Amino acid sequence: MWCVAQLPIRLQWWLGNIVGLLAWKLARSRRHIAEVNIRLCFPELTKAQQHALVRRAFIANGIGLLELGVAWFRDPAKLTGITRVHGLEHLEQALSHGKGVLLLGGHYSTLDLGGSLVTEYIKADVMQRDHNNPLMNAVMTRARERRYGTVLGARDLRGLFRSLKKNHTVWYATDQDYGRKDIVFAPFFGVDAGTITATSRIAERSGCMVVPFSHFRRQGRPGYDIYFHPALENFPGGDDLQDATRINGIIEREIRRAPDQYLWMHRRFKTRPDPEDPGFYDHST
Template sequence: MTQYNSRFDTSLKAKHFLPKYWGTWLLLALLFICSYIPASLKDKFAAWLADKLYSANFLKKRKRIAFINLGLCFPEYTELEKDALMRENFRSVAQISLSLGEIAFRSKSFLRKRINFVGEHFVKEAEAAEQAIIFLAPHCYGVDFAGVAAISARGYPLSSMFNDYNNPIFDWFVTNYRTRFSRLNDKGTLYHRSEGLKPCIKSLRDKAHFYYLPDEDHGRDNSLFSSFYATQKATLPVIGRLAKLGRAVVIPTYTSYNAKTGKIDVICHAPLNTVPSGDEQQDTDLMNAAIEKVINENRAQYMWTLKLFKTRPEEGLKIYK
């Protein structure tokens, strides 16, 4: 089978060990240490730290964006309800962040035990039918755990996109841990977003599944407006074409950190059997409805701090100014 290797260079160079990068290397060393600390201890410290930092000045901008998003999506929420949700959101960010090193440094067997994979039978059924899968995964804080620890670590071949971090150490680190298990398969890869969807379609046709994050705002010219909770969202209308050209089934997927069990819940819903429908608007509406449904598994772990609604139906309206 064919490997579709990214043209984006994420290899380390001698210059990446110069003093200006030592802070980054120290951070990776801390992630390595944290990966061997029991989850119960990490979670308590992370929750305490998040509560302490919640009112910090450097987080005010992100909190403001989140409150605007929550107000658009859930106009029935009071300010106290938004605040409670975002406090839980910040705890989840801290808990997942301190666990991130596990994906890079711990064994496949360890990672599989850390995952509670709900709905895996949908994946097995698609594989048994020799169907490629588009994992429709909205932005939540545990997305890497789903792709690496739930899907790749179980031997399912997977392709996905990445954006560079403008930090070559992070680029090297993230691209390597995201492919550490998929490299063992003979198909699937990680490629840069600038390369477009062609590598994804080729991978899907080779039965390498695709991990697709569909909920970014790509601007008016590239989008259709579709309902998203109580508002309208500029949405990239490609899910139908991806499913058709890749001959793939679409499985909505969500990742939620469960501090009570100390595990990461990766939740697959039933496939969207009506996609592709042949109608871009209908497919986009069905996709957003599916995204809402998986986010409702745990609204507090969605990335509400993103500028999800930067493009509004009313031209010229800037809600995040």
């Protein structure tokens, strides 16, 4: 990954295409998960269009895999010339309240590189879920510690509240299936998805602002776009389901900017409202 990170970006993207296509051909289990997700989330597409979107998603995430090397081993400042930031004033306005900011992100294919690029424009802490592979986790954590102010564990709520109390910006994502604990089932692309309620609890207890943001690889030519949106008003609203529905709707809106650049290989709908319901990802369904 270090070697690939030294290559010109166009060559990295070309190699990422190959990696993505190989994964699309060979990683049958992950392809099945992506196919199910795309079918559920984009029922308006024909089967051929859904098939094409799955293929493009593997390519986008193949490129994203190689971009990890750039995020972990190179200085992202070298990419600021091909990066555009939109709406930074929204984050600055949110910070002016003095209660900290939850930067509401998502698992896009530019996950680590987008996060590294963000730190060229703002100071931020990050919450991370440790990687199962110890070596990958060590490299990832070391790289993030260089880029972010503080790297917090996914369960380190005390650390999170300390950061918010200092009026820090904390990168935070809620768009994965974390099981049945402390969730509500809120629509995500029209499908009930287990969605954690922690975002509402954190905002309620800390008084922080919640600012949605996203980051995407530009189509056609090398470059990246980072989007900050106005802080959520009247959040939390006192109803966990309404709050979760609102958050899922925001993430869905951002995904629709570039549907192929989302991590569709994750079993987002693994947890069903009724435990007796058959799983979406069973090959028999």
